[in-house]
Amino acid sequence: MELFNLKDDSDKASFAEAVKKGLGKNQGLYFPKQFPKFENIDELLALPFVARSVEILSRLIGDELPKAEIQGIVERAFTFEAPLVKVADNIYSLELFHGPTLAFKDFGGRFMAQVLSVIAKGQPITILTATSGDTGAAVAHAFHGIENINVVILYPKGKISLLQEKLFTTLGDNIHTVAIEDDFDACQQLVKSAFDDEDVRVGLHLNSANSINISRLLAQVCYYFEAVSQLSEAQRQDLVISVPSGNFGNLTAGMIAKVMGLPVKHFIAATNSNDTVPRYLKTGEWQPKSTVATLSNAMDVSQPNNWPRIEAMIEQGLIDKAILSGDAVDEDYTQVAMKQLANLGYISEPHAAIAYRSLSRHLEPEQTGIFLGTAHPAKFRESVENVLGQPISLPQPLADCAGKEILSTELPNDYAQLKAHLFSILKG
CATH class of the missing domain: 3.40.50.1100 (Rossmann fold)
Known part of the structure; x- marks a missing residue:
């Protein structure tokens, strides 16, 4: 896997070098100029999560690591599920919080x-x-x-x-x-x-x-394929994914999955009041403001580090800019969304609620929508209890450290x- 520094094209690195260095010269991000593409997506989606992830990561990394070694790495890393949970008729939550620290x-x-x-x-x-x-x-x-x-x-x-x-x-x-x-x-x-x-x-x-770090980014590509694998073939035809976005690594991974052949019609970059990217997508002007504190504090980022990677995919013609829209959700509507989800029988924390709000606001009746549930609601227990007026029990990992x-x-x-x-x- 050959990676290039987005700030200095002459600064190249292998996958292993990029993982160890993290950043390139002048704080540049390492990123490939092309990605492998799967021709038979349905066959890939039919595989179990770990087996499919080994195929995806082996194609991305190439021959730097033997496939058997990648399989061992994936088996040790991905020891938990990422279920797709139905919230409404055509809306699903991809729950990414079933790991040891209850977050994606x-x-x-x-x-x-x-x-x-x-x-x-x-x-x-x-x-x-x-x-x-x-x-x-x-x-x-x-x-x-x-x-x-x-x-x-x-x-x-x-x-x-x-x-x-x-x-x-x-x-x-x-x-x-x-x-x-x-x-x-x-x-x-x-x-x-x-x-x-x-x-x-x-x-x-x-x-x-x-x-x-490129290794973290590539791992995240795998759960986008896992989400789509849990939909019917009909639902895959007109799919919209809403991603709660702070530093924009999660959305970057989704875009890579799209380049590799995953059938996603549209992505929504859902942010809180720190809305640099939604404003940029509307105006074409990059104008970060001072970061403001919100209920969705993991998204309190006004200068997202991963955005240059998405720009690179657009500039290289790997992604059509038209498949991406931005949407900012303020504090009041974040709480409204949390209550709306609770009324549907689904308890959510602020970050996922923002993604749900953006998705429900833009999803067409014939489309299928997925929003990413990035953290267990108990990780934001105080906020969730204050907004919903009901107690949230602590899962074991949180109870152990409280x-x-x-x-x-x-x-x-x-x-x-x-x-x-x-x-x-x-x-x-």
Whole structure:
């Protein structure tokens, strides 16, 4: 698999190199210029999830990893289901929260951990990543206890739910967490600054597990195929998928699935009030605003890192821009959508509710719609209970960590202090 730096075409990398480096020169994203295409999609969709995922990832990665090795990686990573649940006559939720940290990022996090443990060959690695909620837990649990790999997770202090925070800040061992006194965009910028700093990048063997890492992105392609496999052939003919979007890795994966032949007629990029992309799709002008805090805090991103990959697919002619529309949902309508879903007998948290709202607003009667359920509602227990006025029980993974002590270090948005902290905890 040959990948190119979107900011410097001369900077090329193999799959293994891109996984280990994370970012290319000038903070550029690695991305291929072409993708394999499956001719017989129905035959592929008839396979079980793990077997199908092995086929998809083997075609994407190529001969860099033997197929038997990819099969082992997938079998260890994808140990849970992604059911398609009917919500209304022509609307379904793809539930991606049945993994160990109850969020869609378990797919990418666990796949990346298994890939790195194979390709690192015992060399030390430091995973440095920023999270607006779910990435932190998925990455922490995926890498917890893996030998020779340390993980440092930055997150915005006070801007994620307490249960989200406890899922990844209570593990200890090789998992180090830092609460930054600013927003998620500031956390992402600190991560970028560290990768630009050769002393840190080389000295600590840096790697990023954000959705910018190509391994996480490729893993997410698989559950789009899993969603469509659960529909009838008739329902596949006019399919719309609504994706709750923050950093836009999830939507990028869906677009890759489309390029590979998955029958999707249209995608909706559903955002909260941080609506940089929906405005851009309407006006053609990229004008990020200051990030605002919302109920759907994992989507509180005004400068999404993965958007250049979608732009690249459009510019390279792999995707027709017409198949994508953007839709922003404000706080009031987020709560309305949560109540509408509850009235349909489906309890949802704010992120999925936004995707549902966008889908129901634009879906035509003859179409089939899927919205992505990216997190278990209990991860946003306080918000869900406040909006719906009914108690939400805690699933076991959350109950287990609820009473544990948070082990984070608190730091201001200051790169020099972060750098000093990194060397103190990782070099002693």
